[in-house]
Amino acid sequence: MPFTELCIYQVKPQKIAEFEALLPKIQTLMEQQTGLLLLRFAKREYHIDMDQIKEGLPPKKLTRIVKSMKYMLYWEFDTKESYGAAQKNLYESYWKAIEKCLVVPHDKYLGEGLFSWDPHSESRQKAE
Numbered sequence: 001m002p003f004t005e006l007c008i009y010q011v012k013p014q015k016i017a018e019f020e021a022l023l024p025k026i027q028t029l030m031e032q033q034t035g036l037l038l039l040r041f042a043k044r045e046y047h048i049d050m051d052q053i054k055e056g057l058p059p060k061k062l063t064r065i066v067k068s069m070k071y072m073l074y075w076e077f078d079t080k081e082s083y084g085a086a087q088k089n090l091y092e093s094y095w096k097a098i099e100k101c102l103v104v105p106h107d108k109y110l111g112e113g114l115f116s117w118d119p120h121s122e123s124r125q126k127a128e
Contacts, residue, residue, distance in 0.1 A: 001113040002037050002076035003083050008107040010068035015101035019071075022101075026094050033089065035082025036075065044070040068103045076113065083110075 011019045023041065030039055046059035077083040099105065 002078060002116075003080045004074070004076045004111055004113050005083065006109040007073040008109075009071040009073070009098070009101075010103045010106070011071060011101050012068060012103050013065045016065075016069050019098070019101040022094060022097055026090075026098075029089065029093055030075065030086070033077075033082070033086035035078040036086065037078060038074070038076040040072075040074045042072045042074075044072065 009019075027039075027041070030036070045062055047062055048057075048059040051057075052059065075086075077086065
């Protein structure tokens with residue numbers, strides 16, 4: 001199974017434009033990493049509560065930024081070693097520019113995938 005990272009960035013409201021301006025350059029760098037299997041980056045723009053969930057309703061669009069705008073990075077690598085090399089490349093290029101846009105240092109959640117499914121692919125990995 002692939003080695004994965006989910007990273008949460010909490011961007012200062014006054015730094016959103018600066019952070020988003022970095023993303024095309026960061027994307028180019030990330031896409032070039034050896035062993036990269038999957039790369040996704042999302043901006044939190046919606047929320048959902050239990051009543052909406054119970055009723056099967058869609059999430060509601062956020063209407064204001066309170067403390068920060070949250071972004072989520074999800075990427076998968078073939079090995080932990082490929083992931084480590086990619087982190088070094090990111091650290092040596094855009095890390096400081098990213099950090100100065102954040103309210104707090106970003107959170108990293110690391111692990112090995114348990115299962116995956118892609119409806120557009122024949123490949124399917126099951127949990128063991």
